[in-house]
Amino acid sequence: VxxxxxxxxxxxxxxxxxxxxxxxxxxxxxxxxxxxxxxxxxxxxxxxxxxxxxxxxxxxxxxxxxxDKEIKDFKVRKISLPDLNEGHKVGWLYFPGKIRFGMTLENTGNVNVAPSEVSFHIYDATGKVLLEEVSHTNRIKRVEPFATDDVIAELPVHLKAGSYIARYQIKNGDDIKQEGELTLSVLPYGSLQVAGYGFMGLSLSHKASIILPLLALLLLIGAGLYARRSSRALKKT
Known part of the structure; x- marks a missing residue:
């Protein structure tokens, strides 16, 4: 209090x-x-x-x-893993589902702190077959010294609707602050009214398929403008 x-x-x-x-x-x-x-x-x-x-x-x-020393440390007081929608396709682009892994952190150090990495190893329902390894993609909110606050780690998942076993790790540098096993429920797309991943969730190849054509178009426009100005300059001379 x-x-x-x-x-x-x-x-x-x-x-x-x-x-x-x-x-x-x-x-x-x-x-x-x-x-x-x-x-x-x-x-x-x-x-x-x-x-x-x-x-x-x-x-x-x-x-x-x-x-005169910075102490970056925290305790994980509570975690939560709500259900999520599976990913979906728009044209040739695949937008993955978004895990929103909740953590209640107590900062036991003397500077603002957040987990350096939150990772999931996702297995089939038996827990024997590894299907996917993912790490958080967002910037996790930092907790002030001696305060306790709720933070969210967002992780992409490319699996179809179903029930899976997720083994998680919460790291502070090289130190594993907490690890454990949870049930991950992926629902059919549209089951939940929550926002999934946008452009940042796309794979590198899909990002490139959008960025490269745009860059090529900008180069063509720039080359056209340069040629037009050069032509006008020649006519004046």
Whole structure:
């Protein structure tokens, strides 16, 4: 729980709190000591006129060390893998299905962080035949230091509708933060009203089949304009 005021539900004896220390620019790299004072009080709307309200307090001693080192680390608190539509063709172009792999990350370092790689090894329903290996294609949102947030990794899948076994890995550099096995459900195209991949999901050959003709057309237009200007210049001379 974060904020200037932390509610303690009735009947509870404790509540989690996150304390974030913002280090000023230019401070010395050394050890610092201090205290955190915590005061309890009833909400203003629950104190009757003329009543006596007793406030309890506590003091927490803190010991901090300011260092000149970046720590990039996180914990994976929760994951989710919703169903997805299978890919589809438009003309000769194949747009793959899009896996939206949800992760709840807790940043345990001191700089913004996100997984360096999220990969899936997808097998048939028996889990014995490897059908596809894919890695995330999007820029995963970074989580601020000491914060917990939900992020999404998007991965392309080129398999037909069906049920598959997906073995995933979430990496932080060379360190595998979490790995496991999930059931991946691919539904017939159009079953879900969610957006799939656009141009970025196309294979390299399909991207080239669009980009190269456009480049050729631009070159022809440029050559035509250059020839036209050259012809006019010759006529003037």
């Amino acid at each position: 974060e904020g200037d005021s932390i509610p303690l539900p009735q009947g509870e004896t404790k509540v989690p709190m996150t304390v974030r220390v913002v280090v000023p620019d230019g401070v010395d790299f050394k050890r610092y000591e201090g205290v955190i004072r915590i005061k309890t009080a009833a909400p203003d709307d629950q104190v009757s006129a003329g009543a006596v309200s007793i406030s309890l307090g506590a003091q927490v001693d803190i010991d901090l060390t300011v260092i």
